[in-house]
Amino acid sequence: MNHRLDGADAPYWQGLEQGRLLLPRCAHCACWLWPAGHRCASCGGIGMVWEERPLRATLYSWTRTWHRFGFTESLDLPYVSVVAEVEDCGVRLMGRMDDVRNGAGPDNPRIGEALVGRIGETVVGDDRIPTIIWSRAA
Ligand SMILES: [Zn+2]
Structure with missing residues (x-):
């Protein structure tokens, strides 16, 4: 199940x-x-x-993870986790932001910036969890 x-x-x-x-x-x-x-x-x-x-949002919060911990083996380090506020409804969802994964300085995500999402997945053990992967809006 x-x-x-x-x-x-x-x-x-x-x-x-x-x-x-x-x-x-x-x-x-x-x-x-x-x-x-x-x-x-x-x-x-x-x-x-x-x-x-629609998979459009603004960046509410983010963090970059540099160290491995359990169940993240499928993710390349470092990776960026975000809380994105979905457009026009205020719902805040967890997700990843892969285009700034290795960023530093000016490449860091900016609170309030516009995001577009696509649906990917995160592999955790034998499970493939659907995951919203956000990117900067063009
Ligand atoms: Zn009600």
């Missing part, structure tokens, strides 16, 4: 596997909800609708 497919966020993972970013929105008050849940944190309503969002 794929553990990504049995929780409240299952449509997110299914969407990524189909090449689409799907995010949950409250069926009652229409606010965006992340992480996904079964009940709206704002109005208490039950029921989510999943809407496709």
